[in-house]
Amino acid sequence: MRIKEHPILGTIKKGKKVKYYYNGTEMEGYKGESIAAALHAEGVMVHRYTSKLHKPRGVFCAIGRCTDCVMIVDGKPNIRTCMTLLKEGMYIETQYGISGKEVWQ
């Protein structure tokens, strides 16, 4: 869900379209926006599951403070997706505890 025309901000300017992968599925977003914004626009709510209780977490603060939004980005876990900008070809995965697989140690 993206805003196209805004009464105050006018036409929302966006960077170049980029392709990325979310849990293996190809998706589209824009260069210069955060990973979290791109995912939210596609309706992705859950970014990770906590390690002990397996509870879902998603964007909460959007300014890098709460760490609820961390995911596995290009193989690296614990990346704050609200602070990391989207890039062409990025591989983004839901984080389970600290792993990318739904296996619980």
Next chain:
Amino acid sequence: MIRYDVIVIGAGPAGLSASIEAAEAGMKVAVFDENTRPGGQLFKQIHKFFGAKEHKAKIRGFRIGEELLAEAEKLQVDVHLNAAVIGIHDFNSIAVVENEQVSFYKAGNLIIATGASENMVPFDGWTLPGVIGAGAAQTMMNLHGVLPGKKVLMVGSGNVGLVVGYQLLQAGVEIAAIIDAAPKIGGYGVHASKVARTGVPFLLSHTILKAEGEEFVTGAAVVEVDSKFQPIKGTEKHFDVDTICMAVGLSPMSQLLRIAGCEMKEMGGLVPACNEYGETSISGIFAAGDVAGIEEASSAMVGGRIAGAASALRDGFIMQGDFEEKYKALKESLNQLRQGMFCKENRGKTDMTATEEGIPLSNSLLEKGYLLEKEIIKFPGVKKKAGVHPIIECTQNIPCNPCQTACKFNCISIGENITALPVVIEDSKCTNCGMCVASCSGQAIFLLNEDSEDGFVSITLPYEFLPYPKKGVKGIALDRSGNRVCEAEIIGLRTAEAFDHTALLTMKVPSEFAMSARFFTL
């Protein structure tokens, strides 16, 4: 290690103003901010600000940020972005993380302007995806152009909740309700009214019980609370929402001051104990803006200027006499802002019953977000006059006066004291230029023309939603509470650069609705 005369931490309104003042005095200044964009809170604020002209009133927040940055850059302030300050050592050097590396800088003076962070109240399901902070909602929609959700429950009726609520509506999001555990709306009445007239209900004395859903928010349960904030059984209500937005207050982000060893005190969170120039218990370390006590951008800018000037005095860049003159003017400006019913001294007061002018306050405004028709006519901004004339529905003593400055035809007066209520001047002649309507930060001014023979009146209102209704379109007029009152026809739509994205919509309604129709919908 690079050395500066002044290092400012935080590039919000306080930090940028401090750096401008210090650089103007000839000091070598650097500003560090952990964000990718300068402006602090400002770059997310798309509404017109309150205050007087010297506080950049009626300018939209993000533009104020741009103006300050341009000024700082012109003065060759070194602005370091993506640069989080993680420590202060030996009273005058800082450790900064830049490009994933830690670097160190030194300065004779440190001005800490790190602002505030959002509070959270835990409740059942509060960690569920879809429960977001008000700041996150703003970042999503105003920076990235992404809708935070389709339907939102707003928790908190302070200015942040009201402003973000309105911005959500502007972005095209529906708001199920704005709730607050307090019995009265915490923010400005004018902010509440512009939300209420679109039909958003306010539920005061209500708290959130639960965020419903397994994987993400699918609904919210709220409950009424008694005077001791205890839930009242049987008053539970459910809302079908996909987002719960939390706007439950801010706390000063004062960790760095604590690390530095400054003496702290408790004032809505830990704040540094400062003298009148913002200097902490450690000589050469200053604090300005929200970190020194939550206030507004307008006062943060003045506080920043004072700290900047004081550091210039401390290092001999300006003379004592010049400083005193400057300080006097800045202090005066600060005093103006620190008056009225929302100032620190009056915050949380529950026994206020009348304005400074002695007009009874509207309980409906405080509890439901809108004034009643019988109340509004008691205010000095509402007068019956021939021809087109302004109706000013601004009924609380807030530090604001763009309406007075906007009218070049002397129809509106507030006077020297900027918290006084706006008065429509009896023997003035309104030219229907519309400047007051577009300049009013609270969207509280309407133009009324009752001089028509056919039993209709025209009402001009500020409109900041898309799409704009076209001339000739017929729709429904809403009253202050958002209730549908009558049919309305759009007979004019004015936009202008001087109106800065506030369109002026003129609708024709039957004369009996002259004092009740205040919004338009299709």
